[in-house]
Amino acid sequence: MLDKTQAETLQRSRLRARYDNFIGGKWQAPIKGRYFTDPSPVDGEKLCEVARSDAADVERALDAAHAARDAWGRTAPAERSRLLLKIADCIDDNLELLAYAETMDNGNPIRETRAADVPLAADHFRYFAGCIRAEEGTLAELDNDTVAYHFKEPMGVVAQIIPWNFPLLMAAWKLAPALATGNCVVIKPASDTPLSLAVLMDLAGDILPPGVLNVVNGHGSEVGAPLASSPRIAKVSFTGETTTGRQIMQYAAENLIPSTMELGGKSPNIFMADVMDQDDAFLDKALEGFALFAFNKGEVCTCPSRALVQESIFDKFMEKAVARVAKIRMGHPLDPTTQMGAQASRGQREKILSYIDVGKQEGARLATGGERAHLGGELENGYYLRPTVFVGHNKMRIFQEEIFGPVLSVTTFKTVEDAIAIGNDTIYGLGAGVWSRNGTVAYRVGREIQAGRVWTNCYHMYPAHAAFGGYKHSGYGRETHKMIMEHYQQTKNLLVSYSPNAMGFF
Amino acid sequence: MPERVCVTDAAAALLRRLRQEHGDLILHLSGGCCEGSAPMCLRQSGFRIGARDVLLGTVEGCPFYVGAAQFPYWADSQITLDVVSGGGDSFSIEAPDGVRFIVRSRLFSGAEREALAMAGPASS
Numbered sequence: 001m002l003d004k005t006q007a008e009t010l011q012r013s014r015l016r017a018r019y020d021n022f023i024g025g026k027w028q029a030p031i032k033g034r035y036f037t038d039p040s041p042v043d044g045e046k047l048c049e050v051a052r053s054d055a056a057d058v059e060r061a062l063d064a065a066h067a068a069r070d071a072w073g074r075t076a077p078a079e080r081s082r083l084l085l086k087i088a089d090c091i092d093d094n095l096e097l098l099a100y101a102e103t104m105d106n107g108n109p110i111r112e113t114r115a116a117d118v119p120l121a122a123d124h125f126r127y128f129a130g131c132i133r134a135e136e137g138t139l140a141e142l143d144n145d146t147v148a149y150h151f152k153e154p155m156g157v158v159a160q161i162i163p164w165n166f167p168l169l170m171a172a173w174k175l176a177p178a179l180a181t182g183n184c185v186v187i188k189p190a191s192d193t194p195l196s197l198a199v200l201m202d203l204a205g206d207i208l209p210p211g212v213l214n215v216v217n218g219h220g221s222e223v224g225a226p227l228a229s230s231p232r233i234a235k236v237s238f239t240g241e242t243t244t245g246r247q248i249m250q251y252a253a254e255n256l257i258p259s260t261m262e263l264g265g266k267s268p269n270i271f272m273a274d275v276m277d278q279d280d281a282f283l284d285k286a287l288e289g290f291a292l293f294a295f296n297k298g299e300v301c302t303c304p305s306r307a308l309v310q311e312s313i314f315d316k317f318m319e320k321a322v323a324r325v326a327k328i329r330m331g332h333p334l335d336p337t338t339q340m341g342a343q344a345s346r347g348q349r350e351k352i353l354s355y356i357d358v359g360k361q362e363g364a365r366l367a368t369g370g371e372r373a374h375l376g377g378e379l380e381n382g383y384y385l386r387p388t389v390f391v392g393h394n395k396m397r398i399f400q401e402e403i404f405g406p407v408l409s410v411t412t413f414k415t416v417e418d419a420i421a422i423g424n425d426t427i428y429g430l431g432a433g434v435w436s437r438n439g440t441v442a443y444r445v446g447r448e449i450q451a452g453r454v455w456t457n458c459y460h461m462y463p464a465h466a467a468f469g470g471y472k473h474s475g476y477g478r479e480t481h482k483m484i485m486e487h488y489q490q491t492k493n494l495l496v497s498y499s500p501n502a503m504g505f506f
Numbered sequence: 507m508p509e510r511v512c513v514t515d516a517a518a519a520l521l522r523r524l525r526q527e528h529g530d531l532i533l534h535l536s537g538g539c540c541e542g543s544a545p546m547c548l549r550q551s552g553f554r555i556g557a558r559d560v561l562l563g564t565v566e567g568c569p570f571y572v573g574a575a576q577f578p579y580w581a582d583s584q585i586t587l588d589v590v591s592g593g594g595d596s597f598s599i600e601a602p603d604g605v606r607f608i609v610r611s612r613l614f615s616g617a618e619r620e621a622l623a624m625a626g627p628a629s630s
Contacts, residue, residue: 036602039592052602164595190595220597225552242536242573243546243553244597250554264537346592347606351544354610358583361613397611400579402537427537427575473537473575 008334011100018049019198021057021217024064025210027201030218031056038194041107041342042333044381050194053218055226058186061214062232065157065184068211073154073182075209077132080180083207084129090204091122097203098196100334102168105195107342107383108296109333120462121172124480127464128180131482137491145499151492154182155234158488159227161220161248163240164190164344165299169462171197173479174237179213181488186214186233188223192345220244231255235488238262239301242473260477260487262301262469264402265430268423269293269304269459270445272416272436276313283320285457286435290321290408292459294328294340294387298406299348301474302431304459306399307410308419314412318391322367325408328387330373342382343405349383352405355398356388364392364409394422402428416441420448429471433459452478507625508618511563511570512586517607520589521547521566524599531599533570533587534559535580535609544608545570545587546598582619583611 018035020027034052039045051057072080091098098121099113108117137150158178162170167189178185189197194217201215216223224244228236229251238248239262252259275286293304309317333341343349349372356370369388374380387406390398399409413419423432423445432451436442446454452469455461462468467481477487513521525531530550537543547568558574565587572580589605600607614622 036604191601192595219602220595221599222602224597241543241546243534243548246536247546247548247553247597347544347590347608350590351608354608355543358611358613361611397579397583401543401576403543 008100011097014097015048015101015195015199016202019194019217020051021053021061022198022201022205022213022215023057023061023211024067024214025205028060030054031060036191036219038105038192040104041344041383042104043378044346044383047104048195050191050198051217052222053216054222057216057218058223058226058230061186061216062157062230064211064214065186066232068209069156069184072184072209072212073156075182077135080182081129081133084125084176084180086207087204088122088125088129090207091118091125091200094203095119098168098199101199102196103333103341105193106164106167107333107344109335109338109341111336111338112296117166117169121168124169124172124176124464128176128482128485131485132180135485145497147496147498149494149496151494152181152489153492155488155490156183157233158183158185158235158237159230159233160185160187161224161228161236161238161240162187162189164193165296165301167193168196168200170239171200174239175213177479177484178237178488179208181485183234183488184212184214186216186227188216188218188227191217191219225251228252229254233257235259237477237487245475258487260469260479260484261475262430262477262479263428263473263475264404265301265303265428265451265470265474266306266400266402266426267302267304267428267431267433267451268306268308268426268449269433270308270413270419270423270435271310271313271317272419272434272438272441273310273313274437274441275435276317277437282437282457287321287324289433289435289459291324291328291387293408294325294406295460297340297343297385298352299344299404300460302453302460303404304431304433305403305408306394306426307408308413308422309410310419311412311414318367318410322389325387325389326368330375330384330386332375332379340387340406342384344383346383348405349385352385352403352407355401355403355405355407359390359392359396359398359407359409362392362396362398364390364396364398367391367410369406394425400426416445420445424448424450427473430469430474431455507621508584508614509563510584510622511565512584513565514586514588517587517589518566520600520605520607521568525567528599531568533565533568533607535562535570535572535576537573537576544596544598544606546596547600547607548597549599582614584614584618585609585611
């Protein structure tokens with residue numbers, strides 16, 4: 001056991017040794033009785049066992065969702081809102097337990113899960129609980145006898161497949177709008193990180209009517225594929241990697257259903273020379289912005305994994321920036337002073353190391369990091385890497401491919417036009433950062449960057465009510481804003497005639 | 507002529523076993539979020555190869571493709587298909603076994619790049 005303090009021991013004791021599927025309002029064992037081990041990236045040791053489900057369990061979940069579909073769809077918005085608010089309160093009331101589960105399953109430091117992941121998840125349910133209360137359709141009087149009424153209706157039963165990088169928050173981003181709009185959901189958490197959603201179902205599973213929210217655990221090929229390809233779903237939503245996104249879109253095409261996709265990114269963080277005009281709080285903030293590639297150990301689709309620094313300040317800026325990165329504090333993820341934790345799996349760690357090797361082969365200059373972090377003791381078998389900074393040019397593979405780890409690739413630019421060109425020279429378009437004291441420059445650059453989220457004089461903020469999603473190969477659809485609700489709804493046009501007379505055709 | 511794609515013994519053995527169990531397979535390399543930048547091993551019948559996907563080579567009878575948009579960046583590397591334990595969630599067919607395919611890269615030398623350029627693009 002890793003637990004050092006009584007509080008940690010208490011949290012650990014509230015976890016089960018084994019988690020099944022949550023279907024039809026109760027825990028149900030996988031039909032074939034198979035389980036897999038969920039190891040913790042903190043120390044490589046077993047955290048719990050989880051249901052290894054397959055197509056038969058997916059069918060059972062779809063049965064439960066369909067049985068609940070009509071009643072949930074007819075439930076008044078105010079009642080759906082009230083239940084989402086209860087879920088939010090439950091998350092807040094159990095912050096410590098959920099943050100602990102998230103840290104142990106994902107490797108993210110408790111500092112981040114307590115301050116960001118868990119509170120943001122609660123807020124997301126509150127935001128959509130608010131949105132649904134204010135929702136309206138429209139109507140138009142087409143002529144004296146004819147009225148077009150536009151109603152928004154739920155799609156029915158929807159499938160959601162989420163990644164392992166922010167397990168609870170990604171669940172909240174998907175679940176809140178789908179449930180608010182009256183849909184029933186079958187959601188598959190990532191097999192690497194099933195714990196926090198499972199804990200939430202233990203705490204909040206009796207809030208929603210049975211069958212409204214169903215959780216099927218297992219692997220992508222055994223659960224995700226039958227779920228996404230089922231003819232019984234009305235819509236599929238996916239966050240993950242590109243080939244799988246294509247595969248799911250192919251399934252959706254076969255079934256003629258809509259989809260939303262959030263795929264990868266290689267987000268440029270652009271630093272104008274004027275950030276160094278003064279040695280003040282803003283420069284300090286920009287230096288933090290540079291180091292933010294290490295947030296969530298780089299396992300973020302919007303990781304600012306490229307830094308573009310204006311040539312005229314490059315040497316002075318890099319001296320401070322690299323020093324800032326070198327000070328990032330690694331340690332036990334449950335230690336509240338730890339700033340960067342473990343990569344989420346051994347496979348992830350190996351993949352990132354292979355990219356560090358590619359960077360070296362390509363001739364990029366290693367400014368800091370570039371290797372495993374040996375934290376010793378019980379952490380030696382965990383999946384730790386040093387935050388790494390390379391300097392090179394934008395055509396290198398480490399500038400073009402998503403590494404999904406704490407690896408930053410830095411290059412220079414001369415003019416604002418160069419910055420825009422280099423920033424856009426990528427197949428992705430999810431995020432970007434623009435740092436400048438000049439509001440007009442920041443605005444013009446931000447409008448030219450082909451990315452769905454342009455952080456301006458900030459980075460890594462994910463408030464509800466700010467739309468989030470990709471251009472180009474980063475996918476389509478915008479989450480974390482009420483506009484996502486349209487993706488979970490049909491429009492019903494009642495075209496009503498109040499005329500008693502035939503039209504004169506036949 | 508240098509091979510674009512090599513394979514370790516462990517990865518080759520895994521592919522043979524997976525093929526026996528699941529039928530014809532393909533490997534597709536793309537990028538993006540989470541499991542990206544590691545090749546997906548999928549049933550050939552389930553995944554539609556696009557007209558612009560590039561065939562890098564064949565490994566244990568499995569065609570290995572890379573997305574057209576990514577090919578220019580992989581073009582100068584020899585990739586070796588390997589397998590590691592503790593894979594991560596994935597639609598890739600080996601993941602439930604607790605392992606994951608990854609690629610390791612070696613940049614081609616100047617002479618190798620010339621030989622490949624003269625041979626022209628691979629056909630699907």
